[in-house]
Amino acid sequence: MKLYTLKTEIDAVPVADDFIAIEAPRPDCPDGGIVARVIYLSLDPYVGSRLRGRHMGEAPPKPMEGAIPGAIVGQVVKSRAAGVSEGDFVHAMEGGWQEFAAIPAGHFRKLDPKSAPLRAHIGVLGMPGLTAWAGITQLAKVMAGDVVLIDAAAGAVGGTAGQIARIKGASKAVGIAGGPEKCRLVTETYGFDACIDYKAEGWQAALKEALPEGASVFFENVSAEMAMTALSVSQTYVRGVLCGLADAYQSSGPAPHALNAGAIIGKRAQLRGLVVYDFYSRWDEYAAEAAAWIRDGKLAFAEDHADGLDQAPALFAKLMRGANVGKPIITVSEEQA
């Protein structure tokens, strides 16, 4: 089978040329686990960091050997797991850029193909969606009347976070995104009240104008510097979710990640660090709730889709440049083989 791996160890933001396809034997089925035919492959910003050994202490894949990590939706072709049969659909975080993936016991979830489109489990019902839900409902505890500010709002996490905030009663959701096309997605598809284009001149004044009452919640996906901008247009007692530092995932220089303690004290801010791993045990609960929102037309999602595993390197490089609009998804094989 085909598998994409790193050509060599890398120390900079990955580009398409860092990846190479190799032939590998189809994996054996682990005790209590499964082998899945990969249908959809997720490309996510944190992988850019992980490939350089900079994400949560997780090792990068071995060059010319290990598959590039990535979440998948797949169909079981071999099962040694109780209650799982050939033909069942599954979601797994450690699937990888390959045609078939061996998933150990406890590292996959069975999916109900009738509850929502299968590919939704890559994005809005997948890790980005769970992250958004955890930050908005479990950490910030958004409620009626909250005014929510979210950056990287065109991304799968940010776009879902704003929609969930509105579903949970927020009176206003303001996004920050890069460029008019992304901002249109944020307001037109995701239904935010406003979106500020941070690549436009005077965007900080525009942000202030869009939030005359100040944000009561901010959801940070980009950088410590952006978090401090969010703090500056926030109300006293603002609750801030520190979710991600995409700028650092996508850049090679040293990232200071510096939050200003004096500003946090002055604003009486509450900041909480979010790691989505902590919420994996609640994934089925979230996916069931959000699948109903999708069916009811309350929760929209956008994809930047490409067909075929061979498209992964280029689509990943596009993500690293921030040029994608919508969640990057690779269709590796057909839903029905």
Add this chain to the structure above:
Amino acid sequence: MKLYTLKTEIDAVPVADDFIAIEAPRPDCPDGGIVARVIYLSLDPYVGSRLRGRHMGEAPPKPMEGAIPGAIVGQVVKSRAAGVSEGDFVHAMEGGWQEFAAIPAGHFRKLDPKSAPLRAHIGVLGMPGLTAWAGITQLAKVMAGDVVLIDAAAGAVGGTAGQIARIKGASKAVGIAGGPEKCRLVTETYGFDACIDYKAEGWQAALKEALPEGASVFFENVSAEMAMTALSVSQTYVRGVLCGLADAYQSSGPAPHALNAGAIIGKRAQLRGLVVYDFYSRWDEYAAEAAAWIRDGKLAFAEDHADGLDQAPALFAKLMRGANVGKPIITVSEEQA
């Protein structure tokens, strides 16, 4: 009457020579307010920042005119306030380095001289104590089993915070302080389980050893850098109270105040900025609760005391050098005139 003021505007950490005594008329009594004879004067670290115009946007006093700010305990000599008579004892945040202070309506609290020693209202029942209480009970919500780490632990805020944490059920309180004399105060008088001398070699290893289980709460009084050290010896989900940045109050250089966002996310930390002003409405409640702790021998306090307003410049300079052991208090006049 005598009043201490700034000789000129200052831009560096204040030294004794920055202050000068001038003669000023005794203040008039404001509508609805009082005039108090100052008995005890509090010297506090944040004033070092405020004199340079760097504290919460509050203006420094006008040179050769305005009194140096400072909380006081005093006795009413003139009252135009309902329910307040000559001879009553009061506490006021905006008293100042002077013999008599005019206090506007709503800016003082009447004290019960029988509930606790009057001078306790400068420290352990005063703003430092209220700050400690707010951080431990209202922000960190310390409960049974918490392991609490507190820096500037020999200070009035830190020392009280550790004691209140133990009263509220914390299983362990570890302090950080500078020098063996301060550390003795922390363990022997304030009853912390351990105190790490940050001026001693290998103190960071000693800190780690003192907290094999990790801190579940840290209370930060010194600097962003110290907060990051506290984070590094903390449990996942640690609650951090950002209370003060004494290093910045006491230094002239630019203070980065930089908290590392990546480390906060990795630790799933919860950080909250504390401004004690927000808790002024609960001062009487706190003082009553803490006065009972003092009577029961559960809450100790130490003073670095000097007699006479003329001692204020030297004692304040000592505080700015971090050389005080115990809360700096000036006795300006006798309790019974």
